Each structure stands twice: as C-alpha cells, then as structure tokens.
Amino acid sequence: MTSSTTSSPRPITVRKSVRVRGVVQGVGFRPFVYRLASEEQLAGFIGNDTDGVVIEVEGEGSRLEAFLSRLVAEKPALARVDAVVAEDLPCKHETSFRIVASEVHGRVSTGIPADAATCADCLRELLDPADRRYRYPFLNCTNCGPRFTITRRIPYDRPQTSMAVFPMCAECQAEYDDPLNRRFHAQPNACWRCGPSVWLETAEGESIESDDPVAETIERLLGGEIVAIKGIGGFHLAVDATNEDAVKRLRDRKHRYGKPLAVMVRDLEAVRAMCELTAEEEALLKTPARPIVLVETKAGNGIAPSVAPGIPWLGVYLPYAPLQHLLFADARVKALVMTSANLSEEPIAIENEEARTRLGKIADALLMHNREILQRCDDSVAATVDGAPQLIRRARGYVPLRIPLPMEAPPLLAVGGHLKNVFALALGKFAYQSQHLGDLENVTGLEFFEHSLSHLSHTFEIEPQTVVHDLHPAYLSTNWGKRYAKERGLRLVAVQHHHAHIAACMAEHGLIGPVIGLSLDGTGYGTDGNIWGGEVLICTLEGFERFSHLEYVGMPGGDAAVREPWRMAFAHLLAAGFSEREAKELTGATDQEVRVVARMMERGINAPLTSSLGRLFDAAAAIILGRREVDYDAQAAIELEGIAIGEPDILPQKEYVLNLTDTGVSHVLRTAELWRTLVQDLRAGAPPALISARFHAGVAEGLIRAAVAARKQCGVGLVALSGGCLHNRRLARLLRFGLEKEGFRVLQHREVSPGDGGLSYGQAAVAAAILEKESTR
Structure with missing residues (x-):
C-alpha cells in the first residue's frame, strides 16, 4: 500500500488598482493606507494626483479584500470618501509597499480639506514642557491645522501652500518623510526653529518688545484692552468677555451696536458653566470644524451684558488653533469675545499691512504672525434644530468641502443673492460653495467675491459655461453675473429666489421633486x-x-x-x-x-x-x-x-x-x-x-x-x-x-444654510436640472 500526503493550495496572488475620490489629501490618508497595507502584508504603492489618490495593491486575495473593506471603515477622521473604484491588474510580484510622489495631470476633481481644529495629540505637545514644540503657536499634524486658508491649488502639497517659504529643519523634515509618523506629509509642519513666528505691535505699528508675545497679549486683554489677533482665516478683535466697559468700547469702535458678539471659552466644562447645553450642542461644539454654536445662556454666568443684549442665547465656540489654546492656558482667562476684525459689513482683515491700516483705530494692539493667509474665511455659525445641526453661516471648517448634486451639472457659476452672499461652482455631481462673503453692498465686498471666485475656479479648474443668477434686477450679484456672462459669451439662467431656496433643500436630499415647499x-x-x-x-x-x-x-x-x-x-x-x-x-x-x-x-x-x-x-x-x-x-x-x-x-x-x-x-x-x-x-x-x-x-x-x-x-x-x-x-x-x-x-x-447662504447651491441645482432636460430633448 502506498501513502500520499496532501497540502493546502497556495494562496492566489492578485493585484488591483484602487482609485479613491473625495477629501483624501492633507488628512493623513496616504500614511493610513501605508500602515493598512503593511498590516495586511500587501505590496504596491499609493500617490496623490488631481483626482484624489491612486493605489496599486498586490497580495493574497483575502487580505486584499480585507484591505478594501478597512479602507473606508477605518479612514482618518478628516477624510471623506465619495467613491472607491477597484480594477484588476496583472501581478508585478512586488515585495514592499511605498508612497510615491504626487502627479499633476488632467482636471482637478479631488477636494481640498477644510481647516481643522487642533487635535488631542498636538494639544498635549503644545502644553508639555518637555516637548520640542512646547507653546509653539503653529504646531499641527495630518489630523489638524490649516488647509483651505493656506492652499493655492491642488494637489495639496507644501509648494502649493503659504508654508512654501518656510524650509523645514532636519527634525521636521524627518517627521515629514516618515510614513509611520503622524506628521508624514503634514504640509504646514513646522517648529520653533523653522516655522512662522508671532510678535506684538502697537496700534501705530511699533514693535512691542516681549519675550513671550502671547503672555503679554493676555495681560493686555485682562487689563481691558482690545487686541487684534491674527488667526487661521483672518484677524479677530478680542476683549475680555467679562469686562462690560471693554465690550462697550469694542462695539463703539467697530460700529457694531446691537448684533451679538461671539465668545470663545476654554473647554466644554466652561461652556456648561455659562450655558444650558444639550448633548447635540456639545457634539457640534467638538467637531473638527469648531463652529460658533448658538446655545441658551444661564443667568449670572459672568458674561458682560453687552455681549448679546436682548436675547437668551450666546454664540460660543472652543479654541481651534494652537495660539488660541495658549491664550486659555492662563487660568485667569475665562472667556474672550473673538469677533471678526472689520468694521461692520466689511470683509475680515487677513494681511498684516491691511490690519495695520484698517484696525489701527479699533485695536489697542495687534498680535501678528508671518504665515500668509491666502483665503479670508470667517468662523462658521451653527445651531441645533430638532436635535440636528443647522448651518447659519458656512465658512471655516466646512469650506471648500463639496456638496453632492442630484444630477450631473455642466460647468456653471451660481452667483447667489445680495445679502449674506455665497457663490457656488458646479461640475459633474458636485457643487463647491465659497465661504461666507457677507453683503454685496460696496466695492470691497465685490472685490472679495471676485478674488474668492478666481481662487476656487482656478483650484478646481472649473471654467463656467453658464451663469445662474437671482431675478432681482437691483442685486449687485445679478448685474455682475450678467456682465461676466456677456463678456465671455456665456449662457444666463435666472432662478426665482424662493424656488432656489426650496431647490437647495431638495438637492441636499438628492431629490428632483415634486415637493411642497415652504x-x-x-x-x-x-x-x-x-x-x-x-x-x-x-x-x-x-x-x-x-x-x-x-x-x-x-x-x-x-x-x-x-x-x-x-x-x-x-x-x-x-x-x-x-x-x-x-x-x-x-x-x-x-x-x-x-x-x-x-x-x-x-x-x-x-x-x-x-x-x-x-x-x-x-x-x-x-x-x-x-x-x-x-x-x-x-x-x-x-x-x-x-x-x-x-x-x-x-x-x-x-x-x-x-x-x-x-x-x-x-x-x-x-x-x-x-x-x-x-x-x-x-x-x-x-x-x-x-x-x-x-x-x-x-x-x-x-x-x-x-x-x-x-x-x-x-x-x-x-x-x-x-x-x-x-x-x-x-x-x-x-x-x-x-x-x-x-x-x-x-x-x-443640514449641508447648507436655509438662509441666503444656501441660495447659490439651489440656483446651481435648478440650472443643472434645466440644462440636463434640454440635453435629452
């Protein structure tokens, strides 16, 4: 009798190309994929391009399937995956996985990430005396920090940002190059030795000598002064929110006499002490977008009466930048009014010289830095309605995240309304709304509109073939849109104001109608x-x-x-x-x-x-x-x-x-x-x-x-x-x-404001539907 032995069949090796579209650049997606591939013992590579990220991955079939499943389920917190397309490829019998250089070709279709609040890891470093970035006002990693406001174009790489002028030191470069480090390809990566710096000036532009400008700023705020503080998307005007005289002086100088002022506080515990918070409001306050959230105030909370006169709500938010966390690291700082640095209805100031000129008559001192802000971006404002978030002002933390459309759109520009203006660019299945631009009442507001349009259309490479506008003949946006279209020979589509409002709500929910609209x-x-x-x-x-x-x-x-x-x-x-x-x-x-x-x-x-x-x-x-x-x-x-x-x-x-x-x-x-x-x-x-x-x-x-x-x-x-x-x-x-x-x-x-800030998204949806119907005739 002969005997024989049996052995398990050898695992089948397969290779796939994987295209991932969405917000997958500047959010730690490549190092995440690198670690994932290593854990599943797969070979291949990942790289950025203008369409998102491209992956080629090779290995045992079951491990590759696990990789694809985990790719979406375990993605980084700031990533947003809109589509994953996998196709079979011939095996190359590679033995390692690597990260390759970005490629620039074709039209941009990936998303720029929005600015994100300082993460827990960076915050621990910021406040750790033993860390090399202790009290460094610009620390960040792939999980947090500025994105949209410092980006010139896609792909989101350091040469395309305002950090290009700051060559990294050897230690920062080593972090940046290490796929296992959370600062791998963190484009704003920097430290005390190689990055941006802060300083303090008088209202007249003279330097204020100080070993610690942030500590000096705190003393001035506690002393009742108004300080203009350069942030992520622009300057804030800050005063002690518990000092009634200081708040009144800010209102007088800013010419903002009744409108509520936003208040920044240290943490959730501090908000709970001042306001009645629901679980949904707490969750909204803690999101990476860190919006200003309207919440019910408690009596006797210590906030100056002039902060929000005549109403039972307070617009509160948490620190989202390292510099802001440093202000609240001093236990004496309870709450700060942090309002947009401008006169009423003007765009927020972003440039140092602009701040000196425009804010010198409002602020007693200016806390400056030398990292250029490329895009003005106000703080977002939100509230909870029926337990769900609703945006009142869509800006920092949300822009320029794209919003789905119910149908394919040809390249078009929707110019929005007159007040609380926001424009939208659309192409394919997505619309890209601008940040909140404010009221189009003057030349300054129109220049902000034009600059933002140039930036966003250049970034996403959208050349409009159609311009969509409101019916109102006196709106500056309408007349500008008509002139813009005439100069370029573009088609015009007029959309009634209230139809656009309802269309925006419909489009958010992927509907083409019919609905009853209120x-x-x-x-x-x-x-x-x-x-x-x-x-x-x-x-x-x-x-x-x-x-x-x-x-x-x-x-x-x-x-x-x-x-x-x-x-x-x-x-x-x-x-x-x-x-x-x-x-x-x-x-x-x-x-x-x-x-x-x-x-x-x-x-x-x-x-x-x-x-x-x-x-x-x-x-x-x-x-x-x-x-x-x-x-x-x-x-x-x-x-x-x-x-x-x-x-x-x-x-x-x-x-x-x-x-x-x-x-x-x-x-x-x-x-x-x-x-x-x-x-x-x-x-x-x-x-x-x-x-x-x-x-x-x-x-x-x-x-x-x-x-x-x-x-x-x-x-x-x-x-x-x-x-x-x-x-x-x-x-x-x-x-x-x-x-x-x-x-x-x-x-x-839920995705856009029900007010006029959502109007352009509705205009874009209406125009896309009209143009699609015409194309099928």
Whole structure:
C-alpha cells in the first residue's frame, strides 16, 4: 500500500488598482493606507494626483479584500470618501509597499480639506514642557491645522501652500518623510526653529518688545484692552468677555451696536458653566470644524451684558488653533469675545499691512504672525434644530468641502443673492460653495467675491459655461453675473429666489421633486414684481407653481421699513382693519410719522407690496416688544423668538388664526384675525412671552393648513422647509411637528444654510436640472 500526503493550495496572488475620490489629501490618508497595507502584508504603492489618490495593491486575495473593506471603515477622521473604484491588474510580484510622489495631470476633481481644529495629540505637545514644540503657536499634524486658508491649488502639497517659504529643519523634515509618523506629509509642519513666528505691535505699528508675545497679549486683554489677533482665516478683535466697559468700547469702535458678539471659552466644562447645553450642542461644539454654536445662556454666568443684549442665547465656540489654546492656558482667562476684525459689513482683515491700516483705530494692539493667509474665511455659525445641526453661516471648517448634486451639472457659476452672499461652482455631481462673503453692498465686498471666485475656479479648474443668477434686477450679484456672462459669451439662467431656496433643500436630499415647499424669509423678488417671502410652492428642480402666500401688505418707505419695524406694524394694522389712531397708539408713531406713512399707503408711493413672513415677524415684534428700530438683520424677529424661550411649543390657549382664502388665482393666507386676537391679548395684559408663543403657533398652523390644501391639489406628501425664517428654531419645530402630525415627510437643511447662504447651491441645482432636460430633448 502506498501513502500520499496532501497540502493546502497556495494562496492566489492578485493585484488591483484602487482609485479613491473625495477629501483624501492633507488628512493623513496616504500614511493610513501605508500602515493598512503593511498590516495586511500587501505590496504596491499609493500617490496623490488631481483626482484624489491612486493605489496599486498586490497580495493574497483575502487580505486584499480585507484591505478594501478597512479602507473606508477605518479612514482618518478628516477624510471623506465619495467613491472607491477597484480594477484588476496583472501581478508585478512586488515585495514592499511605498508612497510615491504626487502627479499633476488632467482636471482637478479631488477636494481640498477644510481647516481643522487642533487635535488631542498636538494639544498635549503644545502644553508639555518637555516637548520640542512646547507653546509653539503653529504646531499641527495630518489630523489638524490649516488647509483651505493656506492652499493655492491642488494637489495639496507644501509648494502649493503659504508654508512654501518656510524650509523645514532636519527634525521636521524627518517627521515629514516618515510614513509611520503622524506628521508624514503634514504640509504646514513646522517648529520653533523653522516655522512662522508671532510678535506684538502697537496700534501705530511699533514693535512691542516681549519675550513671550502671547503672555503679554493676555495681560493686555485682562487689563481691558482690545487686541487684534491674527488667526487661521483672518484677524479677530478680542476683549475680555467679562469686562462690560471693554465690550462697550469694542462695539463703539467697530460700529457694531446691537448684533451679538461671539465668545470663545476654554473647554466644554466652561461652556456648561455659562450655558444650558444639550448633548447635540456639545457634539457640534467638538467637531473638527469648531463652529460658533448658538446655545441658551444661564443667568449670572459672568458674561458682560453687552455681549448679546436682548436675547437668551450666546454664540460660543472652543479654541481651534494652537495660539488660541495658549491664550486659555492662563487660568485667569475665562472667556474672550473673538469677533471678526472689520468694521461692520466689511470683509475680515487677513494681511498684516491691511490690519495695520484698517484696525489701527479699533485695536489697542495687534498680535501678528508671518504665515500668509491666502483665503479670508470667517468662523462658521451653527445651531441645533430638532436635535440636528443647522448651518447659519458656512465658512471655516466646512469650506471648500463639496456638496453632492442630484444630477450631473455642466460647468456653471451660481452667483447667489445680495445679502449674506455665497457663490457656488458646479461640475459633474458636485457643487463647491465659497465661504461666507457677507453683503454685496460696496466695492470691497465685490472685490472679495471676485478674488474668492478666481481662487476656487482656478483650484478646481472649473471654467463656467453658464451663469445662474437671482431675478432681482437691483442685486449687485445679478448685474455682475450678467456682465461676466456677456463678456465671455456665456449662457444666463435666472432662478426665482424662493424656488432656489426650496431647490437647495431638495438637492441636499438628492431629490428632483415634486415637493411642497415652504419658502419663508424676509425679501425675495417675485415673478409678479412684488417682494415675496411667505410662500407655499409646489416645486420640482426645473420649475414651480405658487400655490399660496401671505397676503400682500405695503412696505412704507421701502427699505426703511426693514430698519424701522414700526412701519411694517402700522401697515399690517391698517390692512387688518384698525384705524390710524389705533395703529398710532400700538406702534408709538408720532403724528408726523403717521401722516407720512398713511400717505404712502394711501397713494401706493414708495410702499412696495410684500408677502414676507420676515416682515410679519418684524411687525409683531414692533407691537409686542416695542421694537421701533433695528441695529442688525432680523434683530426684531430674533428678539421675538427669544422672549418666548420659556413657553411650551404646544399651547392649549386661544389660537391666533391665519385664514386661507382661495382667490381663484392663488390661496392667500390672511392675517386680519391674527392681528385682532393679538391686540386683544395685548390690551388684556397678557404676558409678552405668551403672546409671542401664540403668534409663532398661529403662523405655523396657518402654513401647515396651506400645505394640507396644496396636498389635496397635487397629491404630494413631501414638504421642504427653507428660507431665512427657518433659523427661527421655535418656528422650525412647530412646522415639523405639525406637518408630521398631518402625515407629511419633512425635509430640512443640514449641508447648507436655509438662509441666503444656501441660495447659490439651489440656483446651481435648478440650472443643472434645466440644462440636463434640454440635453435629452
């Protein structure tokens, strides 16, 4: 008898090319893949190019499959993977895995990472006296630090950033070259020996001698001075947030008299001591983006009253740069106002000489550094609505992360609106929004727009073939877009303001329609030439039907009615059937004011018609709170929401009613009964907080009834909520709860702002849908 032995078959060796697209440069993706391949005993290489990262990997089939699975599941915290495409290749029988040099070819399609807050590892080094980077204000690694604000173009490599002028010392270079070091190819890598430095100057530009400029800055802040501090995306103006005199002096010099100021505090424990925090708000505060988050304040929290006058919220955020952590390393520093370094409505200052010129009359001293900021980028602002984050201002930490579109877009530019301007570039399945640019009110704002457009279009190599704009003929963005298109022979697409709002919400959720859209804001040019803002639309991305709206009321004095809410209150009261005498009594108008406004209304002169919900809120605030004038956009409405913060959302008391009337042309939400009930409560001595809560509930209920009526007509059970009024969290909650109770599925914004900051994304989605339909005819 013969015997034989059996052996296991030899593992089959395979090789694949793996293309990874998304935010995969500048986030530690290559060293991550290097370690992953080593752990799975695979050979091959990884490199950056203009399309993302390209990997060739070879080894035992089961290990290669494990590698592909772990590639997405265990990716670095700052990475975002949009697509992984793997294809078979012939084996090369390599024995090691390596990282190869970046390649530049073809059009850029990878994403630039956003600026990210200092990670825990770097923070430990920053505060460790034994570490070589102890108290170094610019330490970073692949998990944190500046990205977008120092980048000229893709690929994201050091020569393409403002760090190119700082050659690394031998120790930093060794870290940079070591695939197993967390600073491997960390482009801003530097230390005390080779990197940027800080110094302190007087307002007159004279050097302030100090062995430790940061420590000297702390002494000046605690002494009540205003210090301009150069940061990641621009300068901040800083004062001690517990010093009322210092805060008032900052407001006077900055010409920012009522608008709340953002406050930076040491850590979450400090925020908890000052504010009522939910778990969702804590999570938002800790994200790498480190946005300013609006949270409810606690009484007696030590913050100066002038920081956020008249409202029960505070905009708080945590340090996100090493320099900021150093300010709070001194236990005496409790909280700092850190507001954008500019005069009201100007772009934030970023250059040293610019800061000396523009901030010298505001700041007592300037803490400077010599790392160039290539892109202005304000702090982002966010809040939680129904437990989920909602962006109010999308900027640092979020830009230029791309946002998916529901369909392929040809290269196009959407120029956005007039206020809170943000433009968008789109190509393929993605849109790239600019950072928050502010109001396009002057040449400086337009120059910021043009510079940002040049940078972003050059970075992503998008040459627009179509320009998309708002219908408003007086918007600077519209007229600039028309001129830009005419000079280059490009196509123009006009998109109605409120359609763009709803389209933005739809596109975020990957929808082309139809939906019922509640588009609620302060101002938008309507197709009938009037000012819209309280709209119930039946929308697809391609177009819309206006189903219902708030009744038209004149805006006496035009824009003056926005600055002086009593004017809107007077107009609404007259429209509701109140006499001039009653309207005068309720608004506190003078005899002269009554004569002027009544004449405007009677003759229809300088009193454009509006259906705006924002103006309705202004009118209610003027009567309930006695708010005659405002210092900043939406102040009256914000204060009206704030006063009701202690009232429950669901009110069993009497209802304020918006009556839905079918005019044969559209369904109109009439406000007369609401006003009669509100005034009755006011005269009966009902608390203003209760009246505000009832007003919110009545408005929400009227809009819900209109949505139900729209569903009966079109059969659509999906509602999208958008427009600046959706920043009102009470209104947003009431609408969502009531609509879901009626059986609707409700869509809200998460990726872009529901306000005008999201407008350009909606414009891009509408244009993409229109152009796609045309291409298939």
